[in-house]
Amino acid sequence: MTRDARLLFLARAVRMFGYGALGVILVLYLAAAGLGAGEIGVLLSLTLIGDTVISLYLTTHADRIGRRRTLVIGALLMAAAGVVFASSTVFVVLLVTATLGVLSPSGNEVGPFLPIEQSSLTEVTPSNRRTNIYAWYNLVGSVATAMGALVSGFAVGTLQAAGWSDLDAYRALLIGYAVVGLAIVPVVRLVSPAVEVPPVDTSIARRFGLHRSRGIVARLAALFGVDAFAGGFVITSLLAFWFHQRFGVSVEVIGAIFFGAQLLAAASALAAARIAARFGLINTMVFTHLPSNVLLILVPLMPTVELAVAVLLLRYSISQMDVPTRQSYTMAVVDPDERSAAAGITGIARTTGASLSPLIAAPLFGVAALASIPFFLAGGLKIVYDIALWRAFRARPAPDERR
Numbered sequence: 001m002t003r004d005a006r007l008l009f010l011a012r013a014v015r016m017f018g019y020g021a022l023g024v025i026l027v028l029y030l031a032a033a034g035l036g037a038g039e040i041g042v043l044l045s046l047t048l049i050g051d052t053v054i055s056l057y058l059t060t061h062a063d064r065i066g067r068r069r070t071l072v073i074g075a076l077l078m079a080a081a082g083v084v085f086a087s088s089t090v091f092v093v094l095l096v097t098a099t100l101g102v103l104s105p106s107g108n109e110v111g112p113f114l115p116i117e118q119s120s121l122t123e124v125t126p127s128n129r130r131t132n133i134y135a136w137y138n139l140v141g142s143v144a145t146a147m148g149a150l151v152s153g154f155a156v157g158t159l160q161a162a163g164w165s166d167l168d169a170y171r172a173l174l175i176g177y178a179v180v181g182l183a184i185v186p187v188v189r190l191v192s193p194a195v196e197v198p199p200v201d202t203s204i205a206r207r208f209g210l211h212r213s214r215g216i217v218a219r220l221a222a223l224f225g226v227d228a229f230a231g232g233f234v235i236t237s238l239l240a241f242w243f244h245q246r247f248g249v250s251v252e253v254i255g256a257i258f259f260g261a262q263l264l265a266a267a268s269a270l271a272a273a274r275i276a277a278r279f280g281l282i283n284t285m286v287f288t289h290l291p292s293n294v295l296l297i298l299v300p301l302m303p304t305v306e307l308a309v310a311v312l313l314l315r316y317s318i319s320q321m322d323v324p325t326r327q328s329y330t331m332a333v334v335d336p337d338e339r340s341a342a343a344g345i346t347g348i349a350r351t352t353g354a355s356l357s358p359l360i361a362a363p364l365f366g367v368a369a370l371a372s373i374p375f376f377l378a379g380g381l382k383i384v385y386d387i388a389l390w391r392a393f394r395a396r397p398a399p400d401e402r403r
Helices: 003-032 037-065 067-087 091-100 113-123 127-161 166-189 214-234 236-247 251-279 281-301 305-319 322-332 336-365 373-393
Strands: none
Touching (some): 003 037, 037 091, 037 113, 113 322, 127 322
C-alpha cells in the first residue's frame, strides 16, 4: 500500500469514528431537545438532501477544483455542522445547518468524501488489487465506526453519571464531531498530487463529468438509489431509538450493540474480495445481500431484546459484502477521467434515496404499533433491488473479470 493510500485510509478512519459516534446519539439529542417525531424526520431527510446537493457539486467538479482541496472543504463543513448543532436547539437553525452542513445520522458515509477517496485510491492501486484495497478500506471504516459507536455510548454514560443532563452529554459528543472534522484537514493536506485525475481531454463533450459511461452510470445510480432508500428506513440513529423505546436499552448498551455490528460488517467486507475473485463482483453483491435482507425483516418479530440483537448482528455479518464489490465494479466499468464523477453520482443517488425514507420512518418509529413497518419496507425493497441488479448486470462483468 502506498503512502497516499495509507493517508486516505487514515482520513476515512477519523471521519467514520465521528460518524459512528454521531449515529448513536443524534436522534436521542433531537428528542431530548424537544423536537417531535415529525420534525426529527424532516431534519434527518434535509440533512441527507443537503449532503446530496453539496456532494453533487463537489464530486462533479472535484477534478477541476482538486481532489485534495475538495476533501478539505468537506471536512470543514463537518466541523461547522457539529458546532452549530451543539450550540442551538432552535428548529429553523438546525434545519438550515442540516441542509448546508455535513452530518451523518445513519453512521454511514455522507458528503463528498467517499467518491473522491475511491477515485483517488484507484489512481495509486493496480487494477488487480482494486477490490482487495476497497475491502480493506471498508474494513477500516467499519472498525472506526464501531469504535465511534462504542466510545459515544460510554462517553454519554460517563457524563450522565457525573451529573450532566442528557442534553449536555449529547452536546459534548457534537463538539467532538466538530473536532473530528478539523482533524481530517491536516491528514488530507499530506496526500501527494499522485491522487489527482490524469490530464482530461477537454474536447470530449461531458455532462456531470461523464461521457462514454453515462448510460451504465445512470442505471447503476437508479438501482443504488433504491437500495439506499430502503436502507434509510433503518438508519443507525433510528435503530438506536427503536431499541431504546421498545426494550428500554440504555445508550451505553446501544453503543456496544453497534460496536459489535460494525465489527461484523468489517469482517464481511474483507471476505467479499475473496468471494468476488471466485464468483464475480455482481454475484457477490447480490447473493450475499439477499439473505441479509430476510434477516432484517425478522428483527422486529423477535420477542426479546437478546433475540433481536442476535438477528441484527447476524444480518450485519453478511450485509456489507456488497460494498467493496459495488465500489470496485463502478470504478472498473468507467474511464479513468470519469471515476470521480461516476462515484459521486452513484453515491449521490444513494444519499438521495436515503434522505427520503426517514420522513416516513421516523413517525412510524414514534408509534409502538407501527414500529415494525420500517423493517418490513427496508427488507422488502432491498430484495427487489437485489433481483433487479442481478437481471440487469449479470451478463456484464467488469473488464478485468473477462480476462
